[in-house]
Amino acid sequence: MRRLDPWLLLATLVIGVCAYLAQTSTAEALASPGYANRQLVWLTLGGALVLLLAFADYRVLARFSPLFYVASLAVLVFLLVASPLRAGTHSWFVIGKFTLQPSEFARIATILAVAALAGEHRKETLSRGLVLRLVAIIALPVILVVLQPDLGVALTYAPILLAALWVGGLPWKVWVGLVAGALVVTGAAWLWLLKPYQKERILTFVDAERAPYGAGYQQRQSKIAVGSGEVTGKGLRSGTQSQLRFLPAQHTDFIFAVWAEETGFVGASILVLAYGLLIARIFLIALHARDRTGALVAGCIGVVLASQVIVNVAMVTGMAPTTGITLPLMSYGGSSILATAIALGLVQSVWRLRFANV
Template identity: 70%
Template sequence: MRRLDPWLLLSALAIAACSYLAQGSTAKALATPGFANRQIVWLAVGGVVMLLFAFTDYRVLARLSPFLYVASLGVLVSLFVIAPARAGTHRWLLFGSFTVQPSDFARIATMLAVAALAGEHRKERLDLKTVARLAGMVGVPAALVLLQPDLGTAVTFGPILLTALWLGGLPWRAWVGLVVAAAVVVGCAWFWVLRPYQQERILTFVDPDRAPFSSGYQQRQSKIAVGSGETAGKGLQSGTQSQLRFLPAQYTDFIFAVWAEETGFIGSALLLAAYALMVYRAFVIALSARDRVGAVFAGCASAVLAVQILVNVGMVTGVAPTTGITLPLLSYGGSSVLATSIALGILQSIWRLRYANV
C-alpha cells in the first residue's frame, strides 16, 4: 500500500464521499432511497477493483490488450443483436437486476490497446501507418457506441486518439489534415449519424432560446441550481431545485448541480479541487512512468478524466452543450464507477512500478 500514490487515493476517496452525500440528496428528492445505498456499494466495489488493478502489473494488461480489445468490440457488436432496446437505445446488458454499460469498459480496453501499440512504436515521429492504426483502433468502438446511440460516451473516446497522436509527435501539417478530416466527419455525422434530438441539443446550446422547455429548460434549471447555492449553499438535502425536482437527470448528468446548490461555492470549489488533484496526479504518474506504455496509458486516462470533468461541469454551469457525459465517481451508475476505478487502479500500478527494472 505504501507504494501507491496517496494523493490519487485521497482525491478518489473525497469524491466518493461527496458522491454519497449528493446521491443521498437526490434519493430523497426522487423518493428512491435505494439509489444512494447502491451507489455506496458500487463505490466500495470500485475501491476493491482499484486495488486489484493497482497490484496487477499494467504491462501484463498491455500484453493482453489485443484480446481484451477484441472481446470488448465483440460485446459492443453483440449489444445490437442480443440486447433489448431500452428507451430506444442499445446501451445496456442485463444481468438479472443489474444493467451493465459495456461502452465504459470498452474505453479502458481501447486505452490499453492504444498504449500497447505506442509501446511498440519507437520512432521519434509517428508514421502514417501507425496513425491509421490508431484512428481505426479508437474509431471502431467509438462508432459502435455512437450508433447505440450514445453521443456522450462516444465523445469520451475522442481524447484517447487525440492524446495518442499528440504524445506520438504528430507533425503540424498532419494536425491541419486532422482538423479538416474532423470537420468532414462532423459534417457527415451531423447529417447521417446524429438523431434530431442530438442536433437539437447542440443547436440549443448555441441558441438557448430555441427550446426553452427542453434542453434549454434543463440547462436553465441547472444554472439556477448552481447559482442559487451562492457562497455556502442551501444545506444538504435542502436544495429547492433538486428537492422540488426542477433539476433534470439529477442523479446522473446533473449531479454536480445538486452538490453545488446544497454546498455553495465552498463545496463546489472543494469538489472541483479534488478533481483537479486527481487529474494532476494522473499527469504526474504519466510523467513518471517507466516506459512508453505506461506514459501513454496514463496520458490517455488523464485526458479522458479531464474531458469528462470539464465537459460535465461545463454543461452543468452552462458553458458546454448537454452531451450526456457523466461525472466520474459522482454520477450514479455501477459501470461508470467501476470503469473509473479500473483506470485509477491501472494508474496506481504505473506509479507503483515506475522504478521497476524488469
C-alpha cells in the first residue's frame, strides 16, 4: 500500500463520498432508494478493483492487450447481433437484475492496446504506419458503439487517439493538417451526419433563448439548479430543482447539478478540486512512468477522464451543449464506475512500478 499514490487515492475517495451523498439525494427525488444503495456497492467494488489492478503489472496486461481488445470487439459485435433493444440502443447486457455496458470496458482495452502498440516505438515522432494502425485500433470499437447507437460513449473514445498521438509525438505539420481535417469533418458531420435533435441541442446552446422550454429546457433547469445553490447550498436532499424533478437525468448526466445545488459553491468547488487533483496526479504519474507504455497508459487515461469531467461540468454549468457524457464516478452506473476503477488501478500500477528495472 505504501507504494501507491496517496493523493490519487484521496481524490478517488473524496469523489466516491460525494457520489454516494449525491445519489442519496436523487434516490429520494426519484423515490427509488436503489440508486444510492447500488451506487455504494459499485463504488466499494470499484475501490477493490483499484487495489487489485494497482498490484497487477501494467506491462503484463499491456502484453496481453491484443487479447482483451479482440475479446471486447467480439462482445460489441455480439451485442449488436444478439442483445435486445434497451432504451433504444444495443448498449447493454442484461445479467439477472444487473445490466452491463461493455463499451465502458472496451474503452480500457482500447487504451491498453494503443499504449502497448505505441509504447514499442522509441523514436521522437510516430511513423505514418503506426499512426494508421492506431487510428484503426480506435476506429473499430467506435464504429461498433456508434452502431448501437451510443454517441455519448463513442465520443469518449476520441480523446484516446488525441492523447496517444500527442504523447507519442507527431511533427507539428501533421497537427496543422489534423486540425484542418477536423474542421472539415465537423462541417461534413453537421451537414450530413447529425440528427435534427442533435443539431437543435447545439443551436440551443449557442442561442439559449431559442427554445427555453424545448431543447434548452434541460440546460436552463441545470443552470438554475447550480446557480440557486449559492455559496453554501440548500442542504442535502433539500434541493428544490432536484427534489421536485425540474432537473432532468439527475442521477446520470446532471448529477453534478444536484451536488452543486445542495452543497453550493463550497461543495461544488471541493468536488471540482478533487477532480483536478485526480487529473493532475494521473498526469504526474505519466511523467514518472518508467517506460513509454506506462506514460501512454496514464496519459490516455488522464486525457479521457479529464475530457469527460470538463465536458460534463461545462455542460451542467451551461458552457457546452448537452452531449450525454457522464461524470466519472459521480454519475449512476456500475459499468462506468468499474471501468473507471480499472483505469485508476492501472494508473496506480504505473506509479507503483515507476522504479522497476525488470
